[in-house]
Amino acid sequence: MASMLLIGVTIMLYLTSISAQPAPGCPTHCGDVEIPYPLSRGKTRVLNHISTCCYDPNTRGMGPYLWWLDFSRWPYRFSNLDNNFIVIGCNTLAYIYNKYNRTGYTTACASVCGSPSALTNSSCLGVGCCQNAIPKGLTRYDVYFYKVYNDSDSWRNPCSYAALVETESFSFSSDYITTKRFNETYQGRQPMVLDWAIGNVTCELARNMSSYACRHRNSECVDSANGPGYLCNCSNGYEGNPYLPDGCRGEFKSLLCCPFIFSSYTRILNAEFSGNLSKGWY
Ligand SMILES: *[C@@H]1O[C@H](CO)[C@@H](O)[C@H](O)[C@H]1NC(C)=O
Ligand SMILES: *[C@@H]1O[C@H](CO)[C@@H](O)[C@H](O)[C@H]1NC(C)=O
Ligand SMILES: *[C@@H]1O[C@H](CO)[C@@H](O)[C@H](O)[C@H]1NC(C)=O
Ligand SMILES: *[C@@H]1O[C@H](CO)[C@@H](O)[C@H](O)[C@H]1NC(C)=O
Ligand SMILES: *[C@@H]1O[C@H](CO)[C@@H](O)[C@H](O)[C@H]1NC(C)=O
Ligand SMILES: *[C@@H]1O[C@H](CO)[C@@H](O)[C@H](O)[C@H]1NC(C)=O
Ligand SMILES: *[C@@H]1O[C@H](CO)[C@@H](O)[C@H](O)[C@H]1NC(C)=O
Ligand SMILES: *[C@@H]1O[C@H](CO)[C@@H](O)[C@H](O)[C@H]1NC(C)=O
Numbered sequence: 468m469a470s471m472l473l474i475g476v477t478i479m480l481y482l483t484s485i486s487a488q489p490a491p492g493c494p495t496h497c498g499d500v501e502i503p504y505p506l507s508r509g510k511t512r513v514l515n516h517i518s519t520c521c522y523d524p525n526t527r528g529m530g531p532y533l534w535w536l537d538f539s540r541w542p543y544r545f546s547n548l549d550n551n552f553i554v555i556g557c558n559t560l561a562y563i564y565n566k567y568n569r570t571g572y573t574t575a576c577a578s579v580c581g582s583p584s585a586l587t588n589s590s591c592l593g594v595g596c597c598q599n600a601i602p603k604g605l606t607r608y609d610v611y612f613y614k615v616y617n618d619s620d621s622w623r624n625p626c627s628y629a630a631l632v633e634t635e636s637f638s639f640s641s642d643y644i645t646t647k648r649f650n651e652t653y654q655g656r657q658p659m660v661l662d663w664a665i666g667n668v669t670c671e672l673a674r675n676m677s678s679y680a681c682r683h684r685n686s687e688c689v690d691s692a693n694g695p696g697y698l699c700n701c702s703n704g705y706e707g708n709p710y711l712p713d714g715c716r717g718e719f720k721s722l723l724c725c726p727f728i729f730s731s732y733t734r735i736l737n738a739e740f741s742g743n744l745s746k747g748w749y
Pocket of ligand 7: 671672675
């Protein structure tokens with residue numbers, strides 16, 4: 468591996484909301500457990516930074532902007548079912564890994580493109596675009612671009628991109644290679660889905676804890692499908708907010724505090740997360 472020289476820039480990342488604020492009066496805490504919006508399916512959608520690697524004609528070298536994100540001290544993990552690691556570019560090889568556990572997870576994605584006509588919209592199979600699934604329980608990722616060679620073809624944009632993105636909303640377009648649209652659509656970010664869970668134990672153990680969150684009527688515990696922890700769910704036939712007393716109801720939905728939580732998971736997550744954007748050369 469090439470040695471790296473990094474100029475670290477620590478920034479506080481405000482994962483920006485894609486839609487509205489939570490309704491006023493809706494509790495955001497349950498005991499000492501913070502309840503992010505939405506709660507219904509334990510998922511939330513945020514905008515996450517794209518890592519880029521661009522050819523710099525002044526230095527005639529590649530200049531990467533590398534993004535990492537660490538949720539190991541938050542109740543979030545990257546959704547393995549809803550996200551893919553995607554790499555866009557020509558002659559690009561990018562890695563995703565956990566800096567603190569390289570043996571735990573590392574994978575790479577390679578993308579080539581011979582000519583504009585080789586690019587196919589909606590196809591991310593290694594020509595202009597490459598994608599890989601991520602494992603369950605991932606709470607931190609780092610990105611690394613392997614410099615294949617200093618490169619700038621006249622017909623294309625001289626940048627490569629790597630990001631964890633929501634699979635459902637992502638569709639490769641040939642103009643992601645020839646323009647900056649992929650980076651510009653959300654100002655250097657792309658939608659990503661986080662799974663959320665309470666604590667780090669299974670329902671079986673949590674039931675005996677004073678912090679157990681699913682104690683209300685018609686509320687039941689479900690083990691997280693992505694890493695440790697659990698979620699509350701309304702029992703069969705009931706709907707609503709399982710974290711509130713009498714939040715799970717069989718009828719009279721209009722009495723619920725937060726009917727908006729049913730709509731979708733494209734909701735706000737306005738917490739502060741620490742991330743680290745490094746600029747460097749490989
Ligand atoms: C950010 O990353 C750089 C390079 O890896 C490192 O030197 C610096 O300590 C990091 N900052 C934080 C707050 O982790
Ligand atoms: C890329 O360009 C840099 C800066 O000019 C140079 O130091 C490096 O050796 C080049 N690498 C390759 C693989 O051409
Ligand atoms: C690294 O990842 C592996 C596989 O997920 C896991 O078994 C191991 O406990 C992790 N090690 C650390 C220090 O987190
Ligand atoms: C792909 O879609 C983009 C945007 O709609 C369009 O500009 C481009 O011509 C399409 N490319 C191909 C190869 O069809
Ligand atoms: C991507 O967009 C961000 C935000 O607009 C900008 O700061 C950054 O320079 C862009 N990167 C590239 C490679 O265009
Ligand atoms: C679970 O969380 C508790 C409290 O945050 C912590 O003390 C404990 O070490 C964690 N256990 C594991 C296995 O991570
Ligand atoms: C939970 O508590 C009950 C009563 O105190 C006890 O009988 C049971 O073994 C405990 N279960 C676990 C998993 O600790
Ligand atoms: C939650 O409850 C609903 C309604 O009872 C049910 O359809 C759904 O499968 C449950 N979810 C999980 C993860 O068990």
